[in-house]
Amino acid sequence: MxxxxxxxxxxxxxxxxxxxxxxxxxxxxxxxxxxxxxxxxxxxxxxxxxxxxxxxxxxxxxxxxxxxxxxxxxxxxxxxxxxxxxxxxxxxxxxxxxxESGAAQSPAPKPGAPIQEHIDSLWPVLSRTYRQVPPYSSLLPLPQPYVVPGGRFREMYYWDSYFTMLGLEQSGDQAQVRQMTDNFAYMIDTYGYIPNGNRTYYLSRSQPPFFAYMVQLQAHIEGDQAFGRYLPQLQKEYAYWMQGAEGLKPGAAAQHVVKLADGSVLNRYWDARSTPRQESWLQDVKTAEQASNRPRQEVWRDLRAGAESGWDFSSRWLGDGQNLASIRTTSIVPVDLNSLLYHLERTIAKACETVQNTPCVQAYGQRADRRQRAIEQHLWNADAGFYVDYDWQQHRQRPQLTAATLFPLYTGLASADHANRTAEAVRDGLLRPGGIATTQVSNGQQWDEPNGWAPLQWVAVEGLDRYGHTALAQQIGTRFLQQVHNLYRKEDKLVEKYDVSGRGDGGGGGEYELQDGFGWTNGVTLKLLSKYGARSSATTVGE
Structure with missing residues (x-):
């Protein structure tokens, strides 16, 4: 359609x-x-x-x-x-x-209901079907049912959905995992990429590329034939992220692609528009007014690119680490984005192998190898001992420790030595009573201290487990689970983000009130409960 x-x-x-x-x-x-x-x-x-x-x-x-x-x-x-x-x-x-559009309301759990039972009861509440949308709606139609995050988020979001799908699979709803994977494949076929969300006002940008992980999840359910079925969409999404790379000169950037001085090709976040975000219009206008020394369109593009990153907003993207008006997202080569694109390249190679296309296997394998070398060359901070972002305009690393440092472990591109040093840095610098903090900076932005987010906890747990740091992974996972349990017992809900400093509260900061529902928290909670079970309730937030 x-x-x-x-x-x-x-x-x-x-x-x-x-x-x-x-x-x-x-x-x-x-x-x-x-x-x-x-x-x-x-x-x-x-x-x-x-x-x-x-x-x-x-x-x-x-x-x-x-x-x-x-x-x-x-x-x-x-x-x-x-x-x-x-x-x-x-x-x-x-x-x-x-x-007016109403919020996606979540029902209160039955008295004494286990958290798993409550989450299972939320999936139908958060499910939507819009094969056709009402005339004049900003909503974009999708051929299959899907799950929304909840609260003000009444549409399907790209990277949120992968963590939601993990929970659906854990709940035994394999059919909806396939339906949502097909929805994302449909959007790639229709638009050439996956938009931030299925709204007309999101069509100018994407989000962290987790489609390859969705395909991998579907292959886990049905077998490797899933890789071959989604190969055209995997390649098409890759082409979207790499558009402009051909003929790019060293030291230049085009759309999502950056070519560094040594010829390495890496990626950044980008948005095709340079106007205020429609969903945050007044905030963006005011932010640009505060950046009196910069063109407004430049600030708005960086705000939009920050939204594409999913970390909207964070000190990661700020020139001074504190003020949103100093945002410069498009000047930064992020370690998490490039790790995900490495995984996309490896996944395409795997898909080509399943259809016995040897030249394709070799081509994407070589691209993954080149990206891995570039990440180790430019995004590994040998002095600090962890992965960082890189400022391609200022030709220097950004030394901040953030939860994004764990993405090379999550995608498997890190060497054993670098993984070990990264694990040590995370334990010493980001581990908190309620899981891992997003950054070490407290500035009022929601992707900063003291907030912890479910998807980053899962990335940490899986990445650390992959390299044998099972004790630290368990600490992170069980502490976050206890945080989720504590708020659930107190307020009968799961929320978008959590204060992991030990107060046992939901997170704060950002442009809107704390939302409950909540898709990716539900999914990660179910996966962590499956992984750690009763061990989660034995770990108190104060440990």
Whole structure:
């Protein structure tokens, strides 16, 4: 099924038009179906900015998820005609023309219900089916059912979904694992890549590339034939991340690709647009105003690239480590992204092997080998003894210790010696009473101290286990489980992020209130319970 967004205009043309906050120049020539699926900041830009500027809703995402009740072009025309009238009321106009989207509510558990039982009861609540979407919705259709994270996150997200799928598989729902894998394959076939989420306003960027891990999970369920079935999509996603690499000169970057001075090719996060994010429009406008010495479009691109990283936001991306206005995501070569692309290259080689395509096996194996050497050359900090990010514009490593340092262990590219030193650094620098902290910097950003996130706990546990650091892996896993249990007993919910400092609370910081549900926490919790079982309840948060 083709989304309405692509009836005659190409996606590339729309993305080019999207570089402006105004509607495309061809807007007047689109038919109703084409206009129906424009992102809100292009469909009715003046109204969009008025609603966001006046903070009609406490969450900027709320309005972009709202459903217009009629053709957006007519809403726009009426707004422009009436907005200067003395009796015009913006709030009433929005109520008359839009249906608000409610949060994905999570039911309270039955009294005394084990956490596993509660999580199993959440999967149907968080499941959605939108083979067709309502006219004018910002939602993008998908052919199969899927699971959303919860709370304000009413759509399917890319990297969130892998950790959710781990939980679905643990719950015995292998059918939905296949359905969600097929949804991501469909998006690659339809858009050429996997968007951040299935919303029109997410179409300009992706997220950490976990599709290869989804395919690997499906192969675990059904056998290696899954690798061959998804080979075209694996290769197509890889081409998206590597677009612009051919002919790139040393010291230059193009889209997601960076060529370093020695000719090494690595990747960065990027977004095709350089405007404020629609779902965080006012915050981005204010952030750019604080960066008075930089072009606004540069700041907005870096904010969007930070959103693509999944770590939105973190001191990892900040020039001064503290102020969001100093963000420079596109100047940074991240260790986690490049580790995931190494795994994608290895997975494609594996898929080519299953279809007996020897040249393909060799080609992608060589690409993985080159990336591994480049990571060890540029992202390994020999003095500190752990993996770091690299600033390709300033030609230097960024020495900060973060949970991303464990991705080379998770994907298996680290040498034994480097894995051992990294494990020691993580134990000494990131281990907390409730798991591992995301960074060592406390600055109010949600991907910083004292927050710990379920996917990073799983990456740590699996990566450390892979290299024989089972005791440290167990410490991290059981401490995080105890943190999840403690909040569950206190507040009857699982949440998006946790304060791992020992207070036993949910996490804080960032652009919105703490969300409960919660897809990837549910999935990782089930996997950790399966892995450690009763041992989790024996580890107190104060240890």
């Amino acid at each position: 083709r989304p309405l967004y692509f009836t005659s205009l190409s996606f590339a043309a729309l993305l080019c038009a999207a570089c402006s906050s105004q509607p495309p120049a061809t807007w007047g020539y689109m038919d109703a179906k084409e206009r129906a699926n424009l992102p809100p900041d292009q469909a009715y830009p003046e109204l969009f900015e008025a609603v966001q500027n006046n903070q009609l809703f406490t969450d900027q995402k709320h309005f972009v998820d709202a459903l217009p009740t009629r053709d957006p072009s007519k809403i726009r025309a009426e707004y422009l005609a009436r907005r200067d009238n003395s009796d015009f009321d913006l709030e009433t106009f929005v109520k008359d023309n839009f249906i």
